[in-house]
Amino acid sequence: MDQNRYDMKDIDIAWCPGCGNFVIWKILKKTLDELNIEPRDVVIVSGIGQAAKMPHYLRCHTFNGLHGRALPPATGIKAVNPGLTVIVESGDGDMYGEGGNHFMHTIRRNPDITNIVHNNMIYGLTKGQASPTSQVGFTTSVQVNGVILEPLNPIALAIALNASFVTRVSTTDEDQMNKILKKAIQHKGYALVDVLHPCVSFNKVNTYQWIKKNTVRLEDTYDPEDRSSAIQRALETDKFSLGIFYIQSGRTTFEANLNVYRDSQEPLFSRSSEPVRLQKFINQL
Amino acid sequence: MDQNRYDMKDIDIAWCPGCGNFVIWKILKKTLDELNIEPRDVVIVSGIGQAAKMPHYLRCHTFNGLHGRALPPATGIKAVNPGLTVIVESGDGDMYGEGGNHFMHTIRRNPDITNIVHNNMIYGLTKGQASPTSQVGFTTSVQVNGVILEPLNPIALAIALNASFVTRVSTTDEDQMNKILKKAIQHKGYALVDVLHPCVSFNKVNTYQWIKKNTVRLEDTYDPEDRSSAIQRALETDKFSLGIFYIQSGRTTFEANLNVYRDSQEPLFSRSSEPVRLQKFINQL
Amino acid sequence: MIKKKDISIVLCGPAGRGIQTAEKLLVSIFRKAGYHIFATKEYMSRVRGGSNSITIRVSSESVKALVDRIDILIPLDRIALGHVEHRISEETLVIGEKDILLNPDYKLPCPIMDVPLTRLSKETGGIIYSNVIVTGLVARLFNIEKSVVQSHIKQAFGHKDKKIVGRNIDAVSRGFDAGKQMEPDLRIELRTRTMSEIKNEFLINGGEAVSLGAIAGGCRFIASYPMTPSTPVLTFLARHAEHFQIIAEQTEDEIAAINMALGASYAGVRSMVTTSGGGFALMTEGLSLAGMIETPIVIHLAQRPGPATGLPTRTEQGDLLFALYAGHGEFPRVILAPGSLEDGFLLTRKAFELADNYQIPVLVLTDQYYIDSYYNLYRLQTEKSKNRATVMKTDRKYKRFALSKDGISPRGIPGYGDGFVEVDSDEHDEEGHITESSTVRINMVEKRLKKVEALAKEALPPEWIGPKDCETLVVCWGSTVHIVTEAVRHVNQEKMAVLYFRQVYPISPEVQDYFKKPKQMILVENNATAQFGRILKSECDLEIPKKILKYSGLAFSVEEITRQLQDIVA
């Protein structure tokens, strides 16, 4: 890839050679570049995990918060300055495990943010425990006899919660990822981008080959505006479909619903304080 | 109702006269009685809220824990003593708001507990803020311009998570509630019982009449074993269907998967400690 | 005839029976008449039933504290009477229907004004009017004009259906007339009146004082989850959000609340959360994040008795040490604890300034008693919020965590300038990027902790109330100040003074001086383990062996402190 505006100089990337995180990184930079969004207008928010290290490798604003807690600050940032493009980078443990409650309720809130989840079906940074998306039977140092919990299906979940944009992509299909990520960022409202990618260091089951073999693109004729068929497709278990499962275009975003923007689009941070207004108010109490 | 084994003497019930909680209370006691379950074998676990006060009004074991945190202790109790009938009593705020993450992951874990959620579409105990199930436009002292978040659909959510038993009932249909609650308690695995009920003190919209008008029983021919039609029905928005949406009978429970019960059914608490075994182990390290 | 400077009226009844309506009416009538008012309530964690009580003090002098004494008691049922029985003395006047209130073998130690409430309310439209009837009666006892009382009713119920307004006027008039028939020696006369002084004042409670302080402090964002007794701040800001251009969001839980507020603060607006015990516990990880990313945040922590759910609607000062050490790792913070309503306003405003200037979390510690108590107060004055370290426009070389002498780096925000604003919950370098360098680590730890010095220097000193050359110094913090001050006045005006801490951490280094002269010191805390005493010990090497502690879930009363102070100094 050519030098692009999101590249940083002299960085020591903490990911393992061969990891799918590099692909997501590359595509993300490329997509933002192609969308002609200026780094100064982008905030990447993340939690903690290998995936969540992403903000350190892109030239833009970053908020690398707590494990599982990327969505709330992202919502806060977007709310007070809707002009910013807010992207949340997260892992499957970060987002669906520790952060599960925010995942659900942020979908309900529908801020205009893009939520990229690096779904490697494992806890990478903490060296290989099961994540909520780990498949039944998957053995680890904690799940010594294999996972017994039903794997969480983020796509079905998001559709059940009526998320406004729901997609699954994979690092094995870079082209599709690039195209869809573009749409997700352009989408007005919350967009879930679940990305299947291999953890070469710890997940010896869900490898690049496994993902290749177990995924299939949604057919071209698929209509993502139909919630009912979207959820059916999401529930399919034989293969993981890749593509945009569901788009709900009409929905108002969280920010747009806030009354501070009803009469003015000026971001909240630049509005000056009004002691006189308060004094009047106090005098009338 | 006649005196039954779950009745307590001299209790001062903190619910408001006319509240749907009384109906749930009555039916719960009746159902447990009809199932011939001894109070000594029942533990009611709850969080905090008006609904969550339930354990104080039944003669049995109780664990009234923290707001939003009823499911984890219930899982712990059931795990160490699977002989107990464990029932979780909760409100819509308690379970779907503060407790949302446990709701999702307990469904994945599938312990054999019955999770009754008093869904009054409001925070009762804290005097009337919106809950996750409050309808769009619903105004409160905090949501002064009305709710803007998409209401959470617990039924669709539970089915998307592949819960093993999912039902919605209502205090406006006591007979059905009684029958279904019986099945839920008998079901081996996690059972969600979402109960619509009016909060007469704070929810002036979703009243008894409103619930009556906006609910309809699932037709007798409905097949709850079909996940795909279950989720379709769950997503319907014109009326709230009442009945058993989804049953998945084959699934193993969390406890049954635990290897401590592979060779012995003796509850964990009564097994004696084995210092000799540990000494041998240490000697071989 | 009751002739006093200061009358205490107690309304008591089950939740849902309208004692709040009676309270509101009486308070507005007394205010209009030019009396000083103080009121507070204690209530159960239930929506209907039980027994709640409201204490209203009506006085010709400023009153700001809870008394046990009841001059006039209005119990709505027998349980209510039992609920406050221990506060009834021979001098109490009970107003109500004898047959309803007393059982045959019960002997009340005081006069009862037997009012046929059942009949009167039936004539009006039902039992729900009893509260309005007694309001009329009490007004009459205070020699208020009938027309004045009626106009108050009109004002209060004006927005309702005409029929309802009519019935309420009827009810209040019947009560008024009943009062008229009472013997003249049951009339009440407040000895002096100070109308003019009060006319310009307003009535606010602690929750409103904190909320107004937040607005004055430039708060633009509040994210919170409802929890008694902290919710009033959320509802106040939500109600006036549009007027003051504030985003007020109810989150899914407290964890989301603090993290969302931190996001808003990172992006440049003054942000806060309001919560109580268990909610605050859930926020402690976020508190630690605020410490690490040096992002300002104001946390209003309204205490209630713990542990766990405890007594949700009651009061305690039991979370002080938790507030002081909450959050893993080491980072600076400030804890302010308003006791007066004025301080609720001023300190909350100051909290936003401190948070911004030092880029730290600042806690405002109140409690249920504070939140739910009110009295008349001069109209608070606003001013443009001071903001030393106002947000700067960044340039290309901007480093969010640039090392500096005082540990404070210039604060940029995304979207304002050419620089990138990067914050990280990991240990980070000056740019905000994750690092594992132990040199950087040391620098950053020292950078963060350096702020403590300046904060200590800037700490608000405690207020000395009373004679400078006192023999006994009574030390208190936060919500107990008015109670303690009034009690001290009763015990020994000349030789006893109060030291009121409105900032409980860090403590001004000069504090030791205050403790040098007095012969004896007494510590008052509304908790069981004298938590502030421990802070005085570990921070200032001060030990106060004499303690007055209370942990029943209720606030101190003036009489209680008076008695205990007398015992100690006797």
Added chain:
Amino acid sequence: MIKKKDISIVLCGPAGRGIQTAEKLLVSIFRKAGYHIFATKEYMSRVRGGSNSITIRVSSESVKALVDRIDILIPLDRIALGHVEHRISEETLVIGEKDILLNPDYKLPCPIMDVPLTRLSKETGGIIYSNVIVTGLVARLFNIEKSVVQSHIKQAFGHKDKKIVGRNIDAVSRGFDAGKQMEPDLRIELRTRTMSEIKNEFLINGGEAVSLGAIAGGCRFIASYPMTPSTPVLTFLARHAEHFQIIAEQTEDEIAAINMALGASYAGVRSMVTTSGGGFALMTEGLSLAGMIETPIVIHLAQRPGPATGLPTRTEQGDLLFALYAGHGEFPRVILAPGSLEDGFLLTRKAFELADNYQIPVLVLTDQYYIDSYYNLYRLQTEKSKNRATVMKTDRKYKRFALSKDGISPRGIPGYGDGFVEVDSDEHDEEGHITESSTVRINMVEKRLKKVEALAKEALPPEWIGPKDCETLVVCWGSTVHIVTEAVRHVNQEKMAVLYFRQVYPISPEVQDYFKKPKQMILVENNATAQFGRILKSECDLEIPKKILKYSGLAFSVEEITRQLQDIVA
């Protein structure tokens, strides 16, 4: 020829390059040979790359602490050499390939044993064999027999593919032969050997010590969420869950973990959680619940540097005061802080007993340095866990919170007896039902806090290590004990002693006596704000002005403490 009683070997290289394999091999070889071993590691929060180091001390006497000194350094690349450069002295022997390690203008202050690792590893099968090659080399330097080394390889790789085993044997042999060719004055000789004593011992690290202690304490349930450095306790118990009949559950978050464990404990089994800073923060509401429902729980808190995510894989003693005051409201707790591995076992066992006997939460405080350090230790002895207040069979009159003299109520569990076991996070009466009675409230607060007295009496006294009539007393707690003790031995054997606190709260009341004689006291803590010093101050009125603190994210070394002690006493 290096002739010493005590040699320190440092392996350093990027994550994923096999320094752990080399460590394991060397340690098992040295052990077999009858040497005392100590080892510890410091590593980055990443899976591949960076620079991690392992320090192994091989000695003829017992060694249990980290030294800075490097006698033999094996850096796998140039970055690794730079990473530990400050620890290299003239007496260090560096082993590795000159061309890889040094750049042309860099002058190493010490000898380098130039090994053609690139060639040797290429001959074997690739660069990944370098670690095994150097293992052979070092073994040779220590005069170990070739066949012994080879058999260790077989044992270590025996479960793998034959081809891989063969290659490793080849690699180790090539290393061995390379070592043989080195000049004899590079040979290493440990002065004395104490084979017999060590043969019966075993090697465990802090994580294992705590885990074994938990099993010894009768732990039957662990629920946790992975978090460095606390995870090893979860994985250990999970791995041996079947053998010891334990339920080990990884939960969705830390909040679920503690609440689930409390459920299990309520239902009658000894339960624990293991966590670190941020995870513990999330558990504080549950901690408060444990306090309220008087349900035993053991919390293993493995500290790492904060605030927030901080330095996830590094060490600090920075959460002590947070642990002490965490949780809203007031309730008793105990905090144990093992410093020796033996204590890790004994104190964790004791934690379960205390938790059960007093029906309280007990915290075991460790840190990354403690968890990841190991040395040879006598085979720990088990015994039937003591359990004074064992679970009772309930009868119909059973009351879970019956008031009692010492605050401890008989503990029943559901399903065992005829009674009902009812617990409530609200304030409750003796039966466990929600109440708003202030009398009951007072009784219950006092009941809970009463336990503090007995707990203080039962508190483990600190251990005095060294001469009773010392002039200088060095005070430390938890994981620093061995480091401090060895340093004190270097500084002044006769006049300096160590006071090691293994229980940091409550503190035994006799503690003051320990402080009377010594002329001078010095406090050592691996944090920036001397947190234990504050506890000594507020609990025992002891002030220690001289402090040695470290907050770089790394553990103290013996030399560091030695130097600082010397500076102070000079």
